[in-house]
Amino acid sequence: MIETFYEYSLLETIPISETPSRLLRINVSEECNLNCMFCCWKSTQKENLNHHFSIKDYLFILKVAIETKTYKRVMLTGGEPLMLDNKFLFEFIKSATKFKKKNEIESFWICSNGTLLKEKALLLSEAGLQNIDISIAANSDIGYETYTKSKIKIDEVLEGISEASKHNIDVRLAVPVYKGGLDNYKELLNLINLTKSYGAKSLGYFKLHKTNNNAYIFDKLVTDVNPITKAFTTDCQWHQINVDGQIRMVDKDGFQIIIPCQIKKATENCKSMKCGDYCQGTYASYINGTKLQKCHRTFSNGFNSIDIKKVVIERDYKSLANILKESSNFS
Template sequence: MLFDGFGRKIDYLRISVTDRCNLSCFYCRKNGIEGFPRNEILTFEEIEFIVDIFKNEFEIKKLRLTGGEPLMRKGIDSLICRLCSKGLSVNLTTNGILLFKFAKFLAEQGIGVNLSLDTLNHNKFKFITGFDFLDYVLDGLEQFLSNGGNLKINTVVLKGVNDDEIFDLIDFAGKKGVEIRFIEFMPFVGKDVWSSYFVSEDEIKSRIERKGNLVFLGNGSSTARVYLFDNRVRIGFISTVTRPFCDSCSRIRITSDGKIVLCMFDDRGYSLKKFLRPEFDGDALRKFIIDIVKKKPRGFVDLKDKMAKFEMIKLGG
């Protein structure tokens, strides 16, 4: 097992497989940002080696693939098959643009999908993402669910943009029989932009409770608190800013260029490349991970006064 310096058990690994994306969401990608050189991106063999270390040495069983947009990575289905064969719980976060191409495969593999969907309005979708690809997202969602897939909707609530769609999105999730999770906009962009669009969990809940009851069901994960609305729709809240969950944080991230990032708001990344290239060194990597994880900061509660170093598109959602 793996523990950090605060005694928190680390049992959740998130790996970004690419920093490329087919959208340009303003809260994720800064203007002019360049992608990693392709030769710096971890190969599938390197990813699998890292996962084996975490699984076999540290008993980590929960894995999430992120990006960028992970479904843009060529051969991603092959990697998923290899990871699933290890007995891991493999999940994936996607913007849904390419989901229709992988819907049947992902459902058959038992991959849990978190789908980013901030709006049901075409104009707003283009404003947020830079493109009007909403129909692709909705088509992918339908195909994945029709194949029996397990899906949750992730919605970043933005003041003056989509906060008037809260009930439309709840109704949509209810009709599809899926959980929707409202996520507080995090300060990964300039503070002026962040403060202009930020909507707190309390404000979202207050609006919802004017139209129906919210019954607390418990913590759906280390990050989300889940409620039942109107006895029909599961609603989760992920509120890093107003209700940080740092004391129960069990995760670390690995960027697509092979850096361990211990906290989304830390300004450091620790490269794993020297243990992977020119050849694998499992013993040294294991010892390195143990030492580095001890440096995991308490979290946003201590780092909230400084902007995160990593753009979301490079960090992995």
């Protein structure tokens, strides 16, 4: 039985956040050099890449989203965003970084699988990037090859983390927890010990999100993250801090664990869909191709999405601002 947001069986072990994250995730491309078995994008067709915006279009979206104070945080993701050409990456990062320097957004970062980070780190640093999330769900070559279905070695990711650290880019690990992977406290500790020496600064873990793209395997892989949360919050080697309303655990070396939380005020989308299974409520708006969507669970069927191509191409500032505000739905 799928539980609803309001009936989550172990809700008491999950921290509750009073504040929506007001995050805009810009998915610039579905193209990726890995084939992760639990990926939300697995069945997306590559021909859709032809319908994405130009760099000028994305910068216009970014300008409207930030100037209207609709979003506090911006993530550039994909697919694998580091597969984009260097000019695109440089211009987008430079623009987003300017907003951050002027305190018009709280944070900007890229979410990547890290396999191309070693060769791109200098470029990213020169463009002004300060933070990057590396999605990783293994602590060995065997584990990495199993879930990515590729011949790429985990050392390539570790070397990328090291190179990013040399260029003063803070690296946070983003770990999807699944059965047979890093599905317990001990395995996560092994990953932490492995990556700390390469310069990783923090780690966040999360339960798998179910979409139409990974539904065929989701039930075989999904597992509870609450035992992991309990272990981090009760092990004496970690002490708790609060960063902008976010609970983190810190060890003696300063390595931080971001504890996943539930957002108290669920969006209307979440209520009507009754996804519930570890739903984060008012989490993010997504620009996926030329569409703006409230929830990444529903990319395939277009629920709660609107095509913004016309207003972007015509540079209709007012209309785009209204669409973004409605989609954020955090009031």
